[in-house]
Amino acid sequence: MAFRFGVVVFPGSNCEQDVQYALSYLGYEARYVWHQERQLHGFDALVLPGGFSYGDYLRCGAVARFSPVMDAVVSFAEAGGPVMGICNGFQILTEAHLLPGALLRNIGLKFLCQPVSLRVEQSVCLWTLPEDAGRVLRIPINHNEGNYICDADTLKALRANKQIVLRYVGDNDNDTGDDSGQLYQAPNGALDNIAGICNAAGNVFGLMPHPERVVDGISGCTDGRALFNSLVRRMVGVS
Amino acid sequence: MSGLDLGGIPVPVTDGMDVLEPKRALELAVALGLKPDEFDNILAVQGRLPSLTELYIYSLMWSEHCSYKHSKKQLRKFSSSGAKVLQGPGENAGVIGVGDGWAVAFKMESHNHPSAIEPYEGAATGVGGIIRDIFTMGARPIASLDSLRFGSLDKPRQRYLFDGAVAGIGGYGNCLGVPTVGGEVYFEDAYEGNCLINAMAVGLMRESELTRAIGSGPGNLVVLIGSSTGRDGIGGASVLASQEFDEAAENKRPAVQVGDPFEEKLLIEVCLELLKAGRFVALGDLGAAGLTSSASEMASRGGVGIDIDVRKVPQREDAMQAFEIMVSESQERMLAVVTPEDWPAVEETCTRWGVAASRIGTITDTGRFVVRDSSLPPEQQIVADMPAEMLAESAPEYDPESRRPAYLDEAQGFDALAFIEKRERERDNLDYTQDLLTLLGSSNICSRAWIWRQYDHQVQNNTVLLPGADAAVLRIGDTGRGEMSTRGIAISTDCNGRYCYLDPYRGAQLALAEGMRNLACVGAEPVALTDCLNFGNPEKPEVFYTFEQAVSGLADACKHYKIPVISGNVSFYNESFGMAIYPTPTIGIVGVLEDVSVALDAAFKQAGDVIILVGECTDELGGSEYLKTRYDKVAGSPPQLDLDLEAAVQAAVRACVQARLLASAHDLSEGGLAVALAESCIAGSLGASVVLDGEVPPVAALFAESASRILISADPEQVEPILELLLGHQVPYSVIGDVGGSVLAIDTVFEGVQKAAVAVPLNALAAVYHDTLETLVKQ
Structure with a gap:
């Protein structure tokens, strides 16, 4: 039986169809889960897609976190179920305290839609493979609030526990700074260039970039496949 | 109360x-x-x-806005019928069939006056309104494009309007999950008191779903x-x-x-x-x-x-x-x-x-x-x-009085080339490299990335070419249905208001020609048109004349090309303190690609590729960006347009793209050949060595804006079949140089004398091109 993803849809989600399409393209089963559902049955993993849940008129994700479905998402995650939050989904996961830290407005106070380079870090995350560490992926970002922040102790813990999954790096190489020794700074200003983190157990993964946009190669790149495929490979040893 | x-x-x-x-x-x-x-x-x-x-x-x-009482008669000049038209004007949007049972609804509309007062909400609700027109027809909105006009960014209020309108378009469209895939912006003093926000939306449905x-x-x-x-x-x-x-x-x-x-x-x-x-x-x-x-x-x-x-x-x-x-x-x-x-x-x-x-x-x-x-x-x-x-x-329906404005004779009588040559003789610092850098760093030509970075241009997963290409290209498909085709559509919005000011009839035709040319560059066949006709007060005879002429020009050219006008909008009273904007008949054109994978952009791809100019260089500098930027003059006749030559150039290049013979294709517009070469170099991070050997003086070879020209590049092995296709379409062309190195070098040959006209490192070109807009907004 195909690996089955649940794609959680909030009012205002706008990437759920793209995520569903990308997962189907990769040969997985993907079903929508409406935000008012209270039960989650038969899913191997969940994805919270991007968008503007409830319009994001309050802090991003702050309303969605109280959606009926979220209790079930939290239980699923606490039981070790793999959960990925993309963009607005990442924001919701931080609001729901499934992931530490918060996403502030981009440092330039402008919405940013552009491809970025991401280095896969050595981490405990279920959604990446150990052998991918050091690999650089080209995946677009698309957000107004992607400036990751957390307190110093949390950052220390994220580093120590290998919870930092993806970091923004300079466009041309694996390098985190320029020749003058200046550190590379992510376009959104994220702390420590953090683009994606996971919880200590590695099953809950939040990232600002949109891997579903680089799966079928429409824009000439397929780097998004790795993240979805890695999870399935770890979970069922295939794909 | x-x-x-x-x-x-x-x-x-x-x-x-x-x-x-x-x-x-x-x-x-x-x-x-x-x-x-x-x-x-x-x-x-x-x-x-x-x-x-x-x-x-x-x-x-x-009211004028709802009843079209001053424009109705003129609008009857447009033909809205065609084999692919499923719905013409009179509904919320026009609809065309694009093959395999898919249909595309589209329309462009103005939201000028609200935006001039409150740019964020004005632009945002402009997007919202046009998107509603699309899904009303039964189509899922799949793309939005915005054609914007402001005054000079040197003025704080213009920066506020521009910044606010861009944020409003992004704020609304991004939330909806409808990608903003293209558009254009110009900055001219004529729009200072009355900015233009023309929003176009496109939707996709099965033909049977038309409502x-x-x-x-x-x-x-x-x-x-x-x-x-x-x-x-x-x-x-x-x-x-x-x-x-x-x-x-x-x-x-x-x-x-x-x-x-x-x-x-x-x-x-x-x-x-x-x-x-x-x-x-x-x-x-x-x-x-x-x-x-x-x-x-x-x-x-x-x-x-x-x-x-x-x-x-x-x-x-x-x-x-x-x-x-x-x-x-x-x-x-x-x-x-x-x-x-x-x-x-x-x-x-x-x-x-x-x-x-x-x-x-x-x-x-x-x-x-x-x-x-x-x-x-x-x-x-x-x-x-x-x-x-x-x-x-x-x-009520009016037939307003029309009178040719006095300024037209004077402006059209101006000999731009003679003026420039006279001024060049007086200049002791003639430096075309510097002139090219000035053009690339001008608000009307510099990179628009600062704008489109603020728009989600990829959601729905069908965006084939990133904004900045000559035309937006989308795969026909719907991730929600899980139905993806190999077909595509291409969309372009265009209008050079300066040309329309200097000659409303020809200016409107040039807008159409450029839109069609943009589609040809990505390999698409134009199918139908929407328009957004922005003018001043129609009760003023001299303003109405420009409207009448622009509509005639556009209608005549559309008939010539058999392109139906299936939807549109008229925006009058674009005046403030009695000063009308440039006549601005913005067009939005939609074309079809049988195989969307042939689409290509303007970037040079590989060192050693051969650069060919399709079309002919003339000495037309009237109304050009060069004349305005270098000599601060808006005068002269806009470029001539031979409708048949234009069609042949487009057909030839389209055939080359569809046969996958090209590495890049780029339409020549503002700033002429020199700017087009620079843009292809910057986009591809590659230099080029070019020799322009022709009948026209160097300044015209570099910066004239003659119509019906496309710059292409290709692997040397493909040159023979390309030239065969060009000859077959009987279009003039010249092989002008090669891609490579890290410098753009352009030599000109005129009256037997070869001169190094431009020599500039790629990073110098890129710096002015990329940084200008953000710098201007933040000044």
Whole structure:
């Protein structure tokens, strides 16, 4: 039986169809889960897609976190179920305290839609493979609030526990700074260039970039496949 | 009611009665923008004095914005028929078939006046309005493009308008999940008092899903879906869109609507779900003049009547009078006709999405547009009773006086080349490299990445070329249905207002030619057109002349190319303090690619590739960006346009793209060949060595803006078949150089003398090109 993803849809989600399409393209089963559902049955993993849940008129994700479905998402995650939050989904996961830290407005106070380079870090995350560490992926970002922040102790813990999954790096190489020794700074200003983190157990993964946009190669790149495929490979040893 | 400022509209003090004294009625009619003879017309149609509500309704329906009373006659010059046209003008949007049973709906519309007052909300609601026009037709909105015009960014107010409008477009479109994939922007002093925000939206559906806003079936329910109704935007169509601006413009801020993209996103999902399930008899959106125009047009199209109770309309403010509810332009509302049997299903779907749906009236067989207010005593409840068809279709039609403006002869008599050559003889620092850098760093040519980075241009996963390419290219597919095709569409919006100012007839044709050329560069075949005709006050003969000429030019060229005009919008009164904008007939053109994978961009791809210029260099510098940027002069005749040569150049390049022979293709426009070469170099991070050997002086070879030219590059092995194709299409061409290195070097040969005209490192080109816009905005 195909690996089955649940794609959680909030009012205002706008990437759920793209995520569903990308997962189907990769040969997985993907079903929508409406935000008012209270039960989650038969899913191997969940994805919270991007968008503007409830319009994001309050802090991003702050309303969605109280959606009926979220209790079930939290239980699923606490039981070790793999959960990925993309963009607005990442924001919701931080609001729901499934992931530490918060996403502030981009440092330039402008919405940013552009491809970025991401280095896969050595981490405990279920959604990446150990052998991918050091690999650089080209995946677009698309957000107004992607400036990751957390307190110093949390950052220390994220580093120590290998919870930092993806970091923004300079466009041309694996390098985190320029020749003058200046550190590379992510376009959104994220702390420590953090683009994606996971919880200590590695099953809950939040990232600002949109891997579903680089799966079928429409824009000439397929780097998004790795993240979805890695999870399935770890979970069922295939794909 | 006293003390409420409705943007300069006098609010009559009434005691709940909807009755007017004759003298007061005429005064109010004039204050609402109606002319005395139009008031007489109302008396004739009604056979009595209009009520207050009726007067408001007439003033909006017969406003320029809703009735097209000054433009209707001219617009009949356009042909809207064609084999692929499924729906022409007259509906919310035009629709074409694009193959394999897929259909595309599109339209462009202006939101100029609201944006000039409140740029963020003005631009945002412009996007919201045009997107509603698209899903009303049954299509999922798949793309949005924006054509913008502002004054010089040296002025703080212009930076505020530009920054605000871009943020508003992004803020709304990004939330909806509709990618903003293209558009254009120009900065000219002529737009200083009156910026232009023209929003185009495109939607995709199966041909069988096409829905129209035709009310039918007496006894059917009239259902209002979406946001509640407030006093926002009252008089938007009459006060803002149909009058010139003056000192009091700021006071019109209350007439600007406020957008709620989240509500619109829900509306899209609700309406598409219900349309798919066949639950709507008709669907229309509430735009200019709100419920009034939507309901009366729906009734008029179906030859039926409609009976509405304003008290059934959910209101977000207290004590709203009937006329306020009828003319409010509160955003994110849709009007549907539903059979009584389907109502429970409609209600269920709306509730599930958290969207309000209210039964506000019924379809009747009387042909009358009846508005009642059930809060009034029974004998006073009917506040408006008018013939629906007369209201929607019988607006007055004018044939305004037209007079050729005096400035045209002088401007067209100007010999741009002679002027430049004279000035060059006086210059001791002739430096075309510097001139090229100045052009690349000018606001009209520099990179637009600062804008499109703020727009989600990839959601829905069908964006083939990133913004910045000559045309937007989208795969035809729908991730929601899981249906992806190998076909594609290409879209371009264009208009050089300066050309239209110098020659409105030819300028409009050049806009079309450029749009078509942009499609050819990505390999697409043009299919149909929408337009957004932005002009000054049509009651001024010299302004009307430019309108008449531009429409003729565009209509003639469209007929020549057999491209139907399937939707559009006219925006008049784009003047402030008596100064009209440049005539700006913006076009939005849509084309089809049988195989979307052939699409290519303008970037040079590989060192060693051969660069070929298709088309011919002439010495046309009139109206050019070079003349303006280098010598601060707007004069001369815009480039000549040979319609057949243009078609041949496009066909030849399109054939090359479709045969996958090219590495890049780039249309030549503002700044001429030198700028096009620089742009292809910058985009590909590759230099080029070029020799221009021709009949024209170096300055013209580099910067003239002669039409019908495309710059292509290709692997040397492909050159032979390419040249065969070009010869086969009988188009002039020249092989001008090679891609490679890290310098753009252009030599010119004129009268037997070869000179190094331009030599500039790639990083110097890229720096000015990339950094300019952000620097200008932040100055």
